[in-house]
Amino acid sequence: MDSRFNRILIPLIAILMGLLVGAVMMMSIGYNPIAGYSAxxxxxxxxxxxxxxxxxxVTPLVFTGLAVAFAFRTGLFNIGVEGQxxxxQLTAAYIGAAWSLPPVVHALAAVVFAMITGGLWAAIAGYLKARLHIHEVITTIMLNYIALNTSNFLIRAYFHGQQENTPPIRPSASLDMPILSQMFDNARLHWGILISVLLAAAVYWLLFRTTKGYELRAVGFNSHAAEYAGMNVSRNIVTSMAVSGALAGAGGAVETLGVYGYFGIQGGFSGVGFDGIAVALxxxxxxxxxxxxxxxxxGLSYGSSSMQRLEGIPTEIIRVVIALIILFVASSALVQWMIGKFRRKGQEVGRS
Structure with missing residues (x-):
């Protein structure tokens, strides 16, 4: 019980400490932290x-966070979520524009095929890890660049001549949710937010309620013991990477089908996949x-633009706050020591 309580308490303390240090930074460079956080x-x-x-x-961060978390839980470090x-995105844009299907079927087909291609892309790194023992950090980083440049080449060469974007998706492939959007003053909300929650529940069920999930976690915890117990370690590594990539691919699909309606030439990485690492941690x-x-x-990332617009506070301050939160979460031993110290002081006060 105490351990479960600490798992909830430590991130909360890390958030408070990050916001506190952020406030000190604002004051040190001449800004009012109360006004900044109010904005x-x-x-x-x-x-x-x-x-x-x-x-x-928040929606794409759920997908990329799930992708990274699933890999972590199975003993793998998937740095290639950005590429997946x-x-x-590319798969969903192609299917959304080129195929002609009934409305709901079209959108589902685009998401499913995006999951398949994202999973296959990640499975390349899984196969190299399982068969050739090449560390997945190296292969997934390299696959990010291959994905970025390959998608740019395909858009220019095949999808839309020398234009910067793929053709717009058909209305039947859209994930727009007009009713929900109107409730929030025409914000760009879409069905992807519901899909992300459903996938989070599915990942929980797979990892913690199925035999396959137990196998995947066992391989990640100790591959030698898992192999001794008769589990196919190589197959489970490839499976883990494929599932992780499928989650990332789904995120790319809903972003294309729900927000932009096309996929364009990318000058660099969007950062959503790398942010997923922070979300998972x-x-x-x-x-x-x-x-x-x-x-x-x-929320912090979106709200930081108001800080800059209303109070002139650089958005980089919030990026520092997020980095500090991650640092404090990673330094959980320090936070646990602080919790223990406060508890001991409370017990001493209670005795006296």
Whole structure:
């Protein structure tokens, strides 16, 4: 019970410490932290539109956070979520524009095929790890660049001549949710937010309620013991990477189908995949923890623009706050020591 309580308490303390250090930074460079944080939270909760746009910015982080967390839980470090996200975007854009299907079927087909291509892309790194023992950090980083440049080449060469974007998707492939969008003053909310929650529940069920999930976690915890117990370590490594990539691919699909309606030439990485690493760490690599940490991360990122617009505070301050939160979460031993010290002081006061 105490351990479970600490898993909840440590991230909360890390968030408070990050915000506190951020306030000190603001004061040190001449800004009012109270006004800054008021503008920040006003940018998140100040209107229905802001709340809707915050949820929209949270949605892709849930997918990438789930992708990273799933890999972590199975003993793998998937740095290639960014590339798998791009592959999902490209696949969804192609299917959304080129295929002609009934409305709901078209959108589902685009998401499913984006998951397949994202999973296959990640499985390359899994295969190299399982067969040739090449560390997945190296292969996934390299696959990010291959995904970025390959998608740019395909857009220019095949999808739309020398234009910067793929053709717009057909209305039947859109994930728009007009009713929900109107509730939030026409914010760009879409069905992707519901898909992300359903996938979080599915990942929890797979990891913690199925025999296959137990196998995947066992291989990640100790591959030698798992092999001795008769588990196919190589197959489970490839499977883990494929599932992780499929989650990232789904994120790319809903971003294309729900927000932009096309996929364009990328001058560099969007950073959504790399932000997923932070989301997974803050969420304790737990599917439901990822949902909460994505809300925090996405909210701070979206609200920081109001800090800059209203108070002139650089948005980089919030990036530093997020980095500090991650640092404090990673330094959980320090936070646990602080919790223990406060508890001992409380017990001493109680005795006296």
């Amino acid at each position: 920040l939270f006003g940018g998140i909760f100040g209107s229905a539109y802001n709340i809707g746009e915050t949820l929209r910015s 996200f791009i592959i999902g 803050i969420g304790g690599n737990h599917p439901f923890g990822v949902l909460l940490s994505a809300l925090l991360f996405g």
